[in-house]
Amino acid sequence: MTWLPVLAGAVLILFILRDVFHTIWHPTRHGGLSRLVMRGMWRLSSLRGVRRRPVGLAGPLGMMAVVALWALAVAVGWGLIYWPHMPDDFSYATGLTPGEHAGPVDALYVSLVTLATLGLGDIAPTSGWLRVLAPVEALVGFALLSATVAWVLGVYPALARRRALALRLSHLRGSRVTAGALDSAGGAAILDGLASALSTVTVDFLQYAESYYFYDGDEKISLAEQLGLVVGLADRAERARHPDVRLSASVLRTALDDLATVLDERFLRTRRPPGEVFAAYAADHGRSPAEP
Template sequence: MKWLVSLAGAGLVMVALRDLFHTLWHPTRHGGLSRLVMTALWRLARHFRARRRVVGLVGPLAMVTVVGIWAITIIVGWAIIYWPHMPGAFSFTPGSQAAQQPPLLDAVYLSLVTVATLGLGDIAPAEGWLRLVSPLEALVGFALLTATVSWVLEIYPALTRRRVLAIRLALLQRSDPSVHQLDGTVGATLLESLATEVARVRIDFTQYAEAYYFHDGEDHSSLAATIGYAVALAQRGQAARRPDVRLTGYVLAGALEDLATILDQRFLHTGGTPMEVFTAYAADHGRSLTQS
């Protein structure tokens, strides 16, 4: 019976580690827990009247919540591993009151101290297999800390790339170049660079799906509000006389179509055209799509 309880605890730890791996390191980055938490908080925020102020907290709050759930699950899982073998399989420092506490409390305490790599030493495993298992928890705790830092360092550059594209589109919308102005070498270079930036954002939504749930700020820095103008620029490029401008116009249109596909498959599920997807994207972020 003791081993069944310990195996249940090990299964709980593996569930947390699997979700952490799929969220941060798997190529498709389909972390079930992170997506569930962020989607739930995003939908909840949409029901608040002060939506723009509340929704700005969804991304950071969801990341903190997910990391907290990972930590709690790992701590509880390892505590369940220790619990059936407490106190007989552990040694206690002389004068320690730990052995007089309930075994479950001692197990949770030991798990918390170990995962935090504090190494207080008042409770130590005495049996051979526990002396091997306990340091593994410390390694997992260190890995969790490293993963959390790397997650934060990865997500914010992706947000920066998205906002840079949005601001660039907003600035272009102010000048509003015509088909004639785009029909030249400068126009081809402009459309090509926009296609490259759209492709990067498309990859960011694939690799860092959590970025979808971060608020972009004002309309001029929100891709949800400005992406429609990229569609207008692609159409103008396709209508140009120069072959190189027409080519880059089609490339930009293709990049936008790929972006719409990713948004629809992962977040919106409209099954519509790219413009319908972008309209739904803007509405989901509390924006109005602009095309001209």
């Protein structure tokens, strides 16, 4: 029954490629393998308490674990396809006895060499369809490497935008914006800028969900801690006399609600009002929401 390992290998490869596709190119609400690994690494890092979570390690280590799992699973899948056809459909370099190099470890070795595009050639397929399949695996390996680079290059700018917004909120807190200053055209401009930045962060959480599992060590760049100021500003601005400020406050409130919805549906699952969602977000990151 040589078709069983071949079928199992094909299913495993397709499952991993689907996970890569949904993680990098078409993120959805479906909880894929990568999401489970990132969430598991995040929970594991908090066993000693969220305030003792190793700063910055859960996210990077989680991404490394995901990439390693992708590569290993793809290699195993192709190895399962090669294994039933060894040694008859493979050529061996001088000095290698085909019968002694036809086990599952040898199939995995051939798969890893092909996936990494090393091209050692000591064991190579000779059957027609296997000779076509091996270059396809090499192309998948190259695509996996390129996708990993694109993933990393996408997640870290998203982190920078989130931390920049938190730092801006920290600056606003330090400036102690008065009610009179907020109730003006300048106050409306500040609120509009915050609403725009919050919308960008919301999209980042949708597009790069893995960025949630990166811990921000400094309270000034922790959005989980600084969100309380935005909620307070929206509350105060809704009572302003200036019509532009009230309009901007309405837009800001909508941006806050959208962010709370994404955080709750994709990560927290509290099914609570936005204020409680933000409190849960802060607690999950080892923070206490700062007072407005």
